[in-house]
Amino acid sequence: MVIIKNTFKNLNTFVLYYYIKFIFDINGQVFFAYNKNQQLYINIEASGKDFDEQASRGGIIHNIGNLDSKLSQSTVFLSKGNTLDCNVNGVLGNFKSDSKKTLSGREIRGVNSYVGLLFTIYENPIDCSQPFHYEDLGEVLASCVVGIGNLNASGIPDNIKNLVDNTLPNGAANQSPTNDGKKSCSCRITPTSHGNAKINGTVYFENIDGSTTVTAKIYGLEAGSIHGMHLHSFGDLSSGDGASIGGHWKDSTQTHALPENSTRDNGDLPNLCTYRDSVAYFRWKTQYFPHLSENNMLGRSIAIHEKRDNGTAGSFGERIAWCVIGIANSQEASPISDIPSEIDFNNPLCPYAAQLTKPPTPTKEVFSEESLYSQSSILEITSTLSLIFLIHLFLF
Ligand SMILES: [Cu+2]
Structure with missing residues (x-):
């Protein structure tokens, strides 16, 4: 089959x-x-x-x-x-x-x-x-x-x-999130059997002027912890343990990497790692998601992983939370309209950690002291990796 x-x-x-x-x-x-x-x-x-x-x-x-x-x-x-x-x-x-x-x-x-x-x-x-x-x-x-x-x-x-007759297409044609701002998507997070029962929240997608803005507000994670987050191929939560959503949403030419790597999987997102009052926030804008009539994000899923995604496959551990992506009514206000204004998502402290070349400036309001310490030690290692990657680019 x-x-x-x-x-x-x-x-x-x-x-x-x-x-x-x-x-x-x-x-x-x-x-x-x-x-x-x-x-x-x-x-x-x-x-x-x-x-x-x-x-x-x-x-x-x-x-x-x-x-x-x-x-x-x-x-x-x-x-x-x-x-x-x-x-x-x-x-x-x-x-x-x-x-x-x-x-x-x-x-x-x-x-x-x-x-x-x-x-x-x-x-x-x-x-x-x-x-x-x-x-x-x-x-x-x-x-x-x-x-x-x-x-x-x-x-x-x-x-x-x-x-099942698997010879027919089942794509969600004409219901896909379009780039004209008429469609938004939402995904309500629940824990898998590997995750803390308190994990909940929403991820929201808005398509405006050719770009998709992804926002998230997630409760129940340990403040300061860093989590890989991706769009996976299936919206199938049947296994309970995170496995049934399959691999990352991608095409056959793509390999896993962190943004803004140009050959990364469709579903590769920056890490989830920015906290305020123990709530994790996320905001990221991209033009990378396909919005084709039968190849779009509808009915796929989001997985939040146990560990940080450093841009290599297998670095991010178990799937601790997940959700199925559905159509949202763009006439309604985004459920995530209260992201604290002082959070600077452009500070590359952790979302794109594999690309960092120097330790970040601590932001006490957003990160716990403990998490800053552990993040800094990770960043030293990744700065070496970035250097190797750059050399590779020059050679080829
Ligand atoms: Cu994943």
């Missing part, structure tokens, strides 16, 4: 399988697959408060993938008019905690892709015999962002592996 590898040159290798994981009181996972009869197959394995084998609950796809957004009738995916019905693409019908169902006539490719959107379970069942209003669905019981599935992940049910 050919599955998505870290290259997207041949779009025919896209797998029609999406993976999502619930946040809130309900835990579990949902698999969307396009089967060999070109039908949408949905498999829910979940449990939790108010979600069991007894009562049916309505399931909806929204046209937004931000867990912080307000949901309404107008956010139901491909809805028209003032009422909803079971012919609307985003209305998936009813589910119990262990449900399998097949829907015909539901394209989930291209502009109809669910990648990067929210799947939400509601309190009330849907009555498909008549039109209904959004309010009839009742309270939201659970929500999650639909990510690109990884068929190599250990927790994938065999029936999904056997079912």
Whole structure:
């Protein structure tokens, strides 16, 4: 079986399988697959408060993938008019905690892709015999962002592996973050099994005037600690330990390096290492992310690693936190609008540590004394590495 590898040159290798994981009181996972009869197959394995084998609950796809957004009738995916019905693409019908169902006539490719959107379970069942209003669905019981599935992940049910037709593209065409400022993306961080349970926060992407600004605000990390952070290929959180998101988002010509190395992976970011009052902040602007119709960041993931990324593969340790990247409503304010103004993200103290040639000037308001000491000792080593790299450039 050919599955998505870290290259997207041949779009025919896209797998029609999406993976999502619930946040809130309900835990579990949902698999969307396009089967060999070109039908949408949905498999829910979940449990939790108010979600069991007894009562049916309505399931909806929204046209937004931000867990912080307000949901309404107008956010139901491909809805028209003032009422909803079971012919609307985003209305998936009813589910119990262990449900399998097949829907015909539901394209989930291209502009109809669910990648990067929210799947939400509601309190009330849907009555498909008549039109209904959004309010009839009742309270939201659970929500999650639909990510690109990884068929190599250990927790994938065999029936999904056997079912998937992997000859069709599943890219999120026309829903991708564009460079005209009309689309933003968000990613709500949760810990993996390797991370402290207190880790949480948001990473936000805004595309303005041809550049993407990435901002992050992360709680629960040890103040002063330095963490590699990347975009990974899949938005598949099924393994729990960080493995199922696969390798870095990249194409076949790229190798891992820190920015601004011009042949680095698409998903390579500077380190996360700037703290204020024990909260980690991040801001970085780039033109490096692809924004192609079926090769973009939607439905992929962010991993925060245990250790600092020094620009070499394997330097950054376990994946301690992660999230699936979804579409955000750019009409809404960025959730990360309160970055303290005194933080200087252009001070290359740690984000691009492999490029430093001299120890930084300490900034007491942002870094702890202890962390400054350890960062300085790292920097001495990396300055030698930078020198070797420069010599290499001159020779070739
Ligand atoms: Cu990574």
